[in-house]
Amino acid sequence: MSGTKNVSLWGGRFSGAPSEALDALSVSTHFDWRLARVDIAGSKAHARELHRVGLLSDEELQGMLEALSSLDADVASGAFAPQPGDEDVHTALERGLLERAGDELGGKLRAGRSRNDQIATLIRVYLRDEAKHLTGRVLDLVEALLLQVDEVGDAIMPGRTHMQHAQPVLVAHQLMAHAWPLMRDLERLRDWDRRAAKSPYGAGALAGNTLGMNPQNIATELGFDEVCENSIDATAARDVAAEFSFIASMIGVNISRLSEEIVIWNTVEFGYVTLDDSYSTGSSIMPQKKNPDIAELARGKAGRMIGDLTGLMTVLKGLPLAYNRDLQEDKEPVFDQIDTLDVLLPAVTGMVQTMKLHTDRMEYLAPRGFSLATDIAEWLVKKGVPFRSAHEISGRCVALASATDRELWDLTDEEYAGIHEELTPDVRTVLSAAGSVAARAGKGGTAPERVHEQADVLRRAVAAMREAL
Numbered sequence: 456m457s458g459t460k461n462v463s464l465w466g467g468r469f470s471g472a473p474s475e476a477l478d479a480l481s482v483s484t485h486f487d488w489r490l491a492r493v494d495i496a497g498s499k500a501h502a503r504e505l506h507r508v509g510l511l512s513d514e515e516l517q518g519m520l521e522a523l524s525s526l527d528a529d530v531a532s533g534a535f536a537p538q539p540g541d542e543d544v545h546t547a548l549e550r551g552l553l554e555r556a557g558d559e560l561g562g563k564l565r566a567g568r569s570r571n572d573q574i575a576t577l578i579r580v581y582l583r584d585e586a587k588h589l590t591g592r593v594l595d596l597v598e599a600l601l602l603q604v605d606e607v608g609d610a611i612m613p614g615r616t617h618m619q620h621a622q623p624v625l626v627a628h629q630l631m632a633h634a635w636p637l638m639r640d641l642e643r644l645r646d647w648d649r650r651a652a653k654s655p656y657g658a659g660a661l662a663g664n665t666l667g668m669n670p671q672n673i674a675t676e677l678g679f680d681e682v683c684e685n686s687i688d689a690t691a692a693r694d695v696a697a698e699f700s701f702i703a704s705m706i707g708v709n710i711s712r713l714s715e716e717i718v719i720w721n722t723v724e725f726g727y728v729t730l731d732d733s734y735s736t737g738s739s740i741m742p743q744k745k746n747p748d749i750a751e752l753a754r755g756k757a758g759r760m761i762g763d764l765t766g767l768m769t770v771l772k773g774l775p776l777a778y779n780r781d782l783q784e785d786k787e788p789v790f791d792q793i794d795t796l797d798v799l800l801p802a803v804t805g806m807v808q809t810m811k812l813h814t815d816r817m818e819y820l821a822p823r824g825f826s827l828a829t830d831i832a833e834w835l836v837k838k839g840v841p842f843r844s845a846h847e848i849s850g851r852c853v854a855l856a857s858a859t860d861r862e863l864w865d866l867t868d869e870e871y872a873g874i875h876e877e878l879t880p881d882v883r884t885v886l887s888a889a890g891s892v893a894a895r896a897g898k899g900g901t902a903p904e905r906v907h908e909q910a911d912v913l914r915r916a917v918a919a920m921r922e923a924l
């Protein structure tokens with residue numbers, strides 16, 4: 456059933472139709488249509504409340520609910536869709552309702568509500584639902600990282616700061632350093648939901664409604680915990696969207712950081728990883744190329760999502776209370792982020808799941824580049840040398856090895872003794888990557904037993920997060 460009748464939600468005080476230019480600027484159905492089914496759920500709750508206060512008879516309520524259900528089915532199947540002339544999702548659905556319930560009954564639904572409280576409600580219901588899907592997809596990625604954690608066991612790699620060899624770390628430790636930020640993003644989403652779980656419905660245009668309706672009934676039906684305290688705030692504020700947008704951007708940034716490592720690891724110079732053929736691409740001219748496009752797209756998409764957040768914040772910053780039409784611009788940024796993460800996360804998860812890490816190469820490089828220099832200094836400290844001197848002495852070892860193109864363990868006992876009398880031959884006990892990581896045994900450190908515990912904690916956190924979904 457696709458009507459041709461033009462429906463508007465306003466017009467009584469106007470003598471002419473809107474200009475084409477206004478229509479073209481104003482229309483939002485191309486993006487807000489995704490809220491249609493939530494809008495209908497809100498309308499059903501609203502109809503029940505109109506009935507409760509005596510503004511719809513039993514029979515009218517039944518007719519209204521039937522019309523709304525048939526409209527919902529047609530929206531779901533695609534049989535009913537917005538047409539040119541429908542200003543927004545609410546207008547299109549009003550047309551659909553009038554077509555099904557008739558002008559007399561259909562015309563009763565709008566009493567006691569405004570598009571202002573409606574749209575503020577719909578975005579919350581929609582985002583709360585999407586946040587759950589997003590959480591599931593982020594957990595998939597964390598689980599892919601955990602799969603690699605199992606795969607690499609206690610293998611050691613160079614840990615870096617400033618991109619330079621710093622200290623050896625467990626590969627598993629490094630992988631989980633990408634998992635924890637994602638887990639915090641999920642905690643952020645969970646915490647955000649407490650604020651998003653308040654319903655603006657009943658705020659009307661800005662000041663509340665006069666028909667004796669109880670907004671809590673509608674809130675409960677739509678899955679909210681409570682009703683917003685202030686009707687002006689309820690219709691005007693979009694910090695709920697902005698906060699969601701920040702979390703989405705942060706997820707994008709965290710995926711981008713992981714991806715950047717994969718891009719680097721995937722070079723011939725590093726040789727840490729081979730990506731599965733099904734998660735890499737070729738070059739149209741260079742036959743040898745196998746490119747980490749997923750990781751690169753992840754970096755690029757993070758930029759795009761930060762743009763969404765910035766755009767949204769900029770829309771909000773100068774608005775007086777209460778509703779202003781600028782607020783229509785709150786939707787595309789968050790929808791874009793949702794759609795972006797929707798395609799990005801499965802691809803990144805697949806790439807991480809299927810990549811082959813070359814732990815032999817990592818192990819070979821782990822102690823090189825003088826990454827054990829701190830261990831020499833701390834070994835001296837344990838013998839009573841002040842750290843300031845120990846740092847200096849170890850630095851001299853590095854200078855000698857570097858000048859003669861050797862590694863620290865290549866220096867002779869005599870050379871060590873020549874640098875400082877405390878540098879006895881048993882300094883060699885700390886000149887291995889395994890010794891270095893084992894020594895870092897405090898909580899949060901890279902010693903194998905700490906890393907095993909950490910993996911257990913992470914696994915339990917993932918399970919708890921899944922459970923809560």
Ligand code: ARG
Pocket residue numbers: 483487543570571574778780782783784
């Ligand atoms: N399409 C509008 C939006 O997304 C709905 C609210 C319109 N309200 C109004 N007073 N014109 O914000």
